[in-house]
Amino acid sequence: MTEGFRSEIRESDGSLEATARVVDAGGDDDERIVEAALRPKRLAEFPGQPRVRDQLGLVLRAAKQRGSTPDHVLLSGPPGLGKTTLAMIVAAEIERPIRVTSGPAIQHAGDLAAVLSSLDEGEVLFLDEIHRMSRAAEEMLYLAMEDFRVDVIVGKGPGATAIPLELPPFTVVGATTRAGLLPAPLRDRFGFTGHLDYYDAADLETILHRSARLLGVDADGEGIAEIAGRSRGTPRIANRLLRRVRDWAQVHGSGRVDQVAALAALRLFDVDAAGLDRLDRAVLEALCRRFAGGPVGLSTLAVAVGEETDTVETVAEPYLVREGFMVRTPRGRAATRRAWEHLNLTPPVGSTTQDVLPLDDGPGRLGSATD
Known part of the structure; x- marks a missing residue:
């Protein structure tokens, strides 16, 4: 070359x-x-x-x-x-x-x-x-x-x-x-x-401090920690959120990325304290409010949130399962107790809410879960 x-x-x-x-x-x-x-x-x-x-x-x-x-x-x-x-x-x-x-x-x-x-x-x-x-x-x-x-x-x-x-x-x-x-x-x-595994909060804070220096952003430890805690263990998301908080601080704040700016910007961009975004919360809302916690098939769940099946399965589901908000079962997707608590909802009597994560039975036995 x-x-x-x-x-x-x-x-x-x-x-x-x-x-x-x-x-x-x-x-x-x-x-x-x-x-x-x-x-x-x-x-x-x-x-x-x-x-x-x-x-x-x-x-x-x-x-x-x-x-x-x-x-x-x-x-x-x-x-x-x-x-x-x-x-x-x-x-x-x-x-x-x-x-x-x-x-x-x-x-x-x-x-x-x-x-x-x-x-x-x-x-x-x-x-x-x-x-x-x-x-x-x-x-x-x-x-x-x-x-x-x-x-x-x-x-x-x-x-x-x-x-x-x-x-x-x-x-x-x-x-x-x-x-x-x-x-x-x-x-x-x-x-x-x-x-490569997901990053812990300390590593993400190191990445964000470095990115802030390269971008010429004035940032303090509390603001960086707030962003790192909502970045889903992913540097790409952390850097993206840092730039959005920088934008908010520049337009509405003092220009400094601190905790106040981070909280306000992340609220504006629909990223909550657990790192869930609009799609994640829509999936949990559908599971809990429309289907009483499940189990429900993947395609039915996708229709309920107005997204393609692949989007729900590859974008929202991995993080929700990893963080214990949702489980995959042979009969479909089901909400865990943490999902109900995160939405400030009470599980209905007789619901199939899961307290622990079951083992996934694998694609060979999940036919009904994708109906």
Whole structure:
């Protein structure tokens, strides 16, 4: 890759394509550029995830000392925890350029062959949402990752010929929010697999203090702590809320991000003390007020809140289940006692309110839960 291309990657931080799907309160190009600028550039600057950070650091340092290309890296975990940032850091730590693409963009083997054939030696190929690649592209990637070659098919039918194309050594960094959807042969070709967990409040406060300095925001500890406590353990959400509180303080306050500004801004943007937003509360309200706490099928619940089934299942449900507001049962979704208490409601007599989280019986036995 040329120096000019590396400069372009640095200017956009190589992440605009990968983060274009993020729905932000600002939503314009300036907001996405600010989001990218807040990303740490080195492992030493990366807060939280100490186990993954230390393991990945060891892999990269050892490869650099040997003068070889690092093993392929697979990063998994919920959205917003730093998978894209770590991919950029891998390239920075080994001082090599990075090529950014995504699984949905590679739907044919020819698409992947075009990307692979243009890689330089030692280059990092970042595949976001790698589980959404087509099967044909996955099978080509197997060979490329293991033997650094691809077979290009020329012609059709009986006269088709496979021409092997040798590739220089490179490193694939794959990111996925659903590691279970990756086929085993692809998963096994990654030399290092790291799973990112949600951050605790202390790590989020560290991230917010750093972001405030980079943004030139005057913030105190109480304001930062209030934002961190409502960020759902996710740095992306924490940085987004910080910018919204900054906006409120600039327009309505003294310009300082303190607890008063944080409380007022988060109230304006419908983020409550537990970190629940409008959709989360709508789901709980429907469960408790319309369906007496459940259980109720996912599609019925989605219709009740006026959202698509996938939106409820992938956006609202994971946090509600993790925080103990809702449970998944073989018969559907049900509210827990904490949900009733959070809404200041009293469970009806004879309701199926759960006090503890049952084990999920898995997708094979949840047919009625999705009706």
